[in-house]
Amino acid sequence: MLADRTQGSWASRQVSPSGCFCAVVRADMARALAAAALLGVAVGHVASSEAERHDYCVIGGGLAGLQLGYFLKQAGRDYVILERGPAAGTFFRKFPRHRNLISINKRHTGRGGSALALEHNLRHDWHSLLTSVESGGVEEDMLFHKLTDEFYPHADKLADYAEQWAERWALNIRTGAGVTAVRQSQPDGFELTVGGSTPSQLFCRWVVVASGLSTPNVPDIPGLEENSVSYNDMPTARDFYANKTVAIIGAGNAGFETFKAVMADAAYVHIHGPSHIRMA
Numbered sequence: 001m002l003a004d005r006t007q008g009s010w011a012s013r014q015v016s017p018s019g020c021f022c023a024v025v026r027a028d029m030a031r032a033l034a035a036a037a038l039l040g041v042a043v044g045h046v047a048s049s050e051a052e053r054h055d056y057c058v059i060g061g062g063l064a065g066l067q068l069g070y071f072l073k074q075a076g077r078d079y080v081i082l083e084r085g086p087a088a089g090t091f092f093r094k095f096p097r098h099r100n101l102i103s104i105n106k107r108h109t110g111r112g113g114s115a116l117a118l119e120h121n122l123r124h125d126w127h128s129l130l131t132s133v134e135s136g137g138v139e140e141d142m143l144f145h146k147l148t149d150e151f152y153p154h155a156d157k158l159a160d161y162a163e164q165w166a167e168r169w170a171l172n173i174r175t176g177a178g179v180t181a182v183r184q185s186q187p188d189g190f191e192l193t194v195g196g197s198t199p200s201q202l203f204c205r206w207v208v209v210a211s212g213l214s215t216p217n218v219p220d221i222p223g224l225e226e227n228s229v230s231y232n233d234m235p236t237a238r239d240f241y242a243n244k245t246v247a248i249i250g251a252g253n254a255g256f257e258t259f260k261a262v263m264a265d266a267a268y269v270h271i272h273g274p275s276h277i278r279m280a
Contacts, residue, residue: 054080057192057204059179060211061088066162067129068210069171080202081171082194084178088171089162091212092155098236098261099155102253103127107145127158129165142168182207219249231258241266251277 056072058065061083072079083090096102103126111117118138122128127144140146142165148157166173174194181193185203192202216230231254235241241262248255251273263269 051201051203053203054078055205056080056208057082057190057202057206058208058210059192060209061085061162061166061173061175062091062210062212063089063129063158063162064212065208065210066165066171066173068208069173070129070131070165070169073169073171079172081173082177082179082192082202083173083175084195086175087159087163088166088173088175089159092159092162096155096254096257097231097234098257100257100261101127101153101155101158102257102260103152105145105148105151105153107149127153127161139168221249234258236261238262238265243267246270247272249273 055077056079058068058072058079058081061081065081065083066088069079069081081088085091085093104124105127106124109117109121109124111120122138125144128138128142131139131142144153144158144161147161147164148154150157165171176196178195179192180195180199183191183193185191188205190204190207192204192207194200194202218224242265244266245268246262246266248258248269248271251271255271255273259269259271
């Protein structure tokens with residue numbers, strides 16, 4: 001069984017002499033990207049007076065972490081964003097696997113540019129992060145459609161957007177800073193071990209996990225581990241699926257992204273989910 005513990009999607013592969021390929025995908029990537037779980041409580045004394053300290057440590061420099069960092073900065077809070085990759089939005093340099101987003105970038109809605117129309121327009125924009133919420137406005141130059149006019153954008157564009165966002169707002173983000181341990185510090189607060197060439201310790205009053213799903217969601221199907229490959233590692237070459245039957249387990253974003261990528265080449269594609277599909 002091959003599975004990347006940084007991604008919550010799962011795929012299964014079985015190739016038969018008749019040319020059947022079974023792919024299993026399990027997880028809603030978009031929902032995972034937006035997840036942010038608050039772990040902290042108010043802090044008291046921590047062990048070392050010389051260690052680096054922040055009120056808020058945000059684990060993950062993806063879209064959720066960057067959005068939270070923006071609001072923390074606007075509120076004048078002491079925070080740091082810890083991203084294990086080389087830049088903000090590194091997740092989108094690998095995922096989605098087939099490299100095209102299935103979330104839309106709709107630039108024109110026919111509503112114009114009034115304040116009421118702007119709210120309507122943002123509901124059709126699945127990628128732009130929020131700004132100036134208190135005043136009801138947005139930073140026009142930082143809307144995602146300023147970067148590309150693609151309706152289904154390439155994933156690299158979203159990674160580019162994340163980098164531009166972090167630079168535009170001068171967010172306090174540390175890259176190459178994978179968090180390897182989180183421990184409660186007495187009497188309150190948290191101590192984080194941050195990896196890298198020289199591991200370091202941070203102390204925080206609050207820890208926010210904005211890294212999405214951290215372990216694969218593997219269905220309990222006998223034989224799956226012996227005849228499967230994770231979504232993280234499934235082949236992306238189109239000719240691999242030519243004239244084969246593809247079964248996808250999981251009806252989330254990763255499942256539909258895979259369906260869209262292979263449907264032109266496969267003979268048949270089937271999506272299997274645990275319940276009826278409910279559209280957003």
